[in-house]
Amino acid sequence: MTLMDPIGDMLTRLRNGQQRLMSKVEMPSSNLRLKILEVLKIEGFISSYHIEKKDNNKISLIVDLKYYEGNPVIKDIKRISKPGRRVYSRATSIPRIQNGLGLAIISTNKGVMSDIEARKNNIGGEILCKVF
Numbered sequence: 001m002t003l004m005d006p007i008g009d010m011l012t013r014l015r016n017g018q019q020r021l022m023s024k025v026e027m028p029s030s031n032l033r034l035k036i037l038e039v040l041k042i043e044g045f046i047s048s049y050h051i052e053k054k055d056n057n058k059i060s061l062i063v064d065l066k067y068y069e070g071n072p073v074i075k076d077i078k079r080i081s082k083p084g085r086r087v088y089s090r091a092t093s094i095p096r097i098q099n100g101l102g103l104a105i106i107s108t109n110k111g112v113m114s115d116i117e118a119r120k121n122n123i124g125g126e127i128l129c130k131v132f
Contacts, residue, residue, distance in 0.1 A: 006030060008079045011129055014046075017065055018072035026052075029059040035112035036105055036128065037063060043103050043114055045074050045131055076132045080104070090124040102132035 003009050010033050017025035027033070029051060037049045047064040054060060066073040081087040089095070089106070094115050097104050104115035108125035118125065 005079070005083050007032065007036070007128060008082070010036070011077050011079055014063065014065070014074065015077050017063075018074050021067070021072070023065060025063045025065060027061050027063070029061045032107075032112065033061060037061065039103075039105050039112060039114050040131065043131075045103070074131060076102075077129060079129050080127045081129075087127050088125065089127055091119060091122045092124075094118055094124065094127070095130075097130045098132050102130060104130050 006028070010027055013025050013027050034049075034051075037046065040046045041048060045066065047066045049061055049063045052060045052062050094106065095104060096102075097115070105128045106113055106115055106118045106123075106125045107128055108118060108123045110121065110123055112128070113121075113123075
């Protein structure tokens with residue numbers, strides 16, 4: 001079975017894991033997923049992640065979810081740009097998520113970065129998802 005939207009699948013796995021109060025979530029690996037997880041780790045939405053090689057030469061990502069006083073740190077994670085409708089934004093019009101409390105993850109020509117970095121570097125791109 002092939003996935004039509006691997007980023008959406010990753011976000012759904014994270015959302016479902018947080019709702020079930022799981023400590024770890026496993027998902028297939030890709031370079032884009034690694035970069036998105038790196039941004040989430042830097043911004044403090046997940047504890048850590050690591051790569052695990054399975055016996056059938058498949059590479060999986062194991063994500064350690066983060067909780068604060070028993071509540072999930074990620075309250076809402078939503079895909080913005082979908083395969084059927086891509087959403088792009090200039091550096092000057094990147095949306096602020098929850099008045100700056102949230103995070104937008106943006107794919108630019110300089111790599112995947114948070115909305116704060118994109119505004120600082122004056123770079124626009126495709127808005128992949130928003131996290132609050």
